Amino acid sequence: MSILGTRVVRNEDPELLTKGGTYTDDLIDERLDGAAHLIFVRSPVAHARILSIDTSEALKLPGVVAVYTAADVDLPIINPPMPMFNQDMTQTPLASDKVRYVGEPVAIVVCDDPYIREDAAELVEVEYDILPAVIGMPNAAKDEVLLWESVGTNTVVDFGTPDDLDPNLFDDCEVVVSHLIQNQRIHPAPMESRSGAASWPEGERLTAWIPSQGAQGAKAALAAQLGIDAAEVHVLTPDVGGAFGARFGADVEMVLTAWVAGKLHRPMRWSETRYENLLAMTHGRAQEQRVTIGGSRDGNMKKYRLEVLADCGAYPKIGGILPSLTRLMTPGTYVFDKAESIAKAVVTNTTPIGAYRGAGRPEATAAIERAVDIFAAEIGMDPADVRRKNLVPKFTEPHLTAFGALYDSGDYETALNKALEAANYEDLRKEQQLRRERGDAKQLGIGMSSYVEITGAGSESGDPNENATVEVHPDGTVTILTGTSPHGQGHATAWAMMASDTLGIGIDKITVIHGDTDLIPKGGGTGGSRSLQQGGMAVQKASIELVDIARTRAAELLEANEADLQFNIDDSGFSVAGVPSSTVTLAKLAEKERLFINAVFAAPGATFPFGAHLAVVEVDVETGKATLERIFCVDDAGVVMNPLLFDGQRHGGIAQGAAQAFLEEFIYDEDGNPLTASFADYPFLSATEVPSFDLVSMVTPTTYNPMGVKGVGEAGTIGATPAVQNAVVDAVSHLGVRHIDMPTSPRVVWEAIEAARSNSNSNGKVA
């Protein structure tokens, strides 16, 4: 029986459980012997001109090795990463003339002893001329205060303009509803804050340890930002304590750690505090959306418009491109006569926005799923019925949307029905009705989402492909080199399973190596739920090709025709048909000559997993407190390779999605001061705030790879977020509430209830 599809516990766990992982801060390596420790002096203000920096007092502190400011740093300017972005919004590695967000690096202090870092940093005196801060996307779009005065605008990029919108779009609609929706800024919050280490002896290459989602991309970024040839850089990826999209490339802190190591020819270590992490690791989401939906009173949705205003934070990063993904997924799982979308991305005096689990797709799903519920409420129809009436029918041949997305396979109605059945939807509605009639303090809310998303769209290096090298050693062990970069996903187990299934060698004998740019020069890393469908498939392809090579060698050794050889999975060897004594194993064949191969698997395109979530919440209408009671999740990401890993990915995503819906928000005041810059203030989800999750199985294979797998890493944040939000609104919809922005915290929910009540009271008086 094939190991694929079975529940296999992880190879990586014994070490993580008994010795702990080796994260960057844990590294013990002779190349880092005698390392100094650096710390960044960060801007305490959101927007200001730097008038002067005095480093003299810091330099006097015993143990301080050096202090650097922008005047010392001879590195290239950092240009906006996408050609369509406004290219004049440039950044210097250390702030030079201006600071543009709280937390921006202004100076570097290098110390012998990490225990004096903070003391030393406090001695650097920076004089600021404070400027008005630009906070909030609508304010930024007014262009009254500019982050770059010389540029003349705060707009980074426009994906379409209001002129592209059809003024008559909704003319044929009986019912049109519109709402402004906030998809709030959140922090990726991996458990490991950022860190880095570098060794760059005089006349030698740079070795940099960067906890990232892809060493090869980090190497390219590092070389570019240091202005050196990539051949001069060796990047290693230690264990990574979570990433969630926020660890691609090389952040300026890592570039500067390497730069100082080269400047002083002394190994350097950098690790930030959680406070710094909350300020300076890229944030996610941060979109303001205007949804407008029109149709007929019988529930037929005809037209949909999505207008997005996206926050890039202070410097345009990958966050600037995400609205285009939101736009691509505008219609979700629904059929419209016409849908349209435009997006604008602007800079504000806040932490830059990057990718966060789902990266542009959760924002699209959140918008359409809220719009559908608002439409259903307007016509007084059950939201499940409205969805069923408008879903794209089941398809097996790729379905091209008006926005150019090619959905590979889908059956959205079955997914929705499975979620409704699992939840006993009709019974839940009856219970809800009873509570409403009784006027219970704790009202029941039922919310659903239907979603489709994009996985494996490409890699950091562009095309949807990945490579793997598989080698069988004479002792019967196997080494796999992969261009993916696991940080919790379990590739050491999953790729071993892929190879084991083809080679007939147990997974306990298979070692998976990633994150070393000398050993693995090419790789697209792990992100966008691409790894299994590209990296895993490359392992399988390499394993199959390796058996083919071995067959040729075995034929020579056994003096037989290749056609007469059969490969036996049970003993990982070849035998000659009809000659039982004539056998040779892969390990034996590796004795004479190394037995290995590198293979590239190229997918024909992205896959489009889909599903439906149904959340059940209780809302205390007296306090506004919403509690997630149950969540039923159908996540169809094609064939399941290891249900243990598959479900683990779903769990984490569901929790993060639910957390965005009712808990998390990174908040700035109007002056750009962060109000949630510690885990005491940022509401990180705890074990008491979620239930166990009800997972429902559904498998619709894709034809884009031999196994039929799609990606599942981001399903949870895409499906769960709107389901939970819709449930909270649904719980109080009978009080007249139509929409509540995320996070649906007690205060926000209570205010929505009060507003609806006073609205209905005043309406009553008028009548």
Next chain:
Amino acid sequence: MQVQITVNKKPRTDEVEPRQLLVHYLRDTAGLKATNVGCDTTSCGACTVLLDGVSVKSCTVLTAQADGGTVVTVEGLGGTADGGQMHPVQSAFREEHGLQCGFCTPGMVMASVGLLSENPNPTEHEVREGLEGNYCRCTGYHNILRAVLLAAQSPDAGKPEAQVSA
């Protein structure tokens, strides 16, 4: 100042700074890198260890406060350090996939041992309450809960020296 602390069954005597935190003593002085620092505010629990049998957040304990005491970290749990078997909680975390990136895991495992030493047969609700001070970003806590409930089936899962049978 000088401290005497028994760490993972080994008595140590060390000269430390009075302001040194226990987590830094474990990581930098004793060289035990499994215990991690995840925040600055005693919020996340990644640094949880057992001090005199009670789970504590070692980022909020001074080394000096542990003087004369006994500390167990995840490296000293069960019998793997001496060639023996994993502790029932470690084993259950693997069996139930209660870890992904592994960063919160040493603290989560030690908090779970501490929880089971106080309450050997917790309900689901009690496990969730008991681990409220330990954050995990990867698992959504679903499998951590299952792991602790599985471990609780071992009668001595609250004892740091317990091992699963080979």
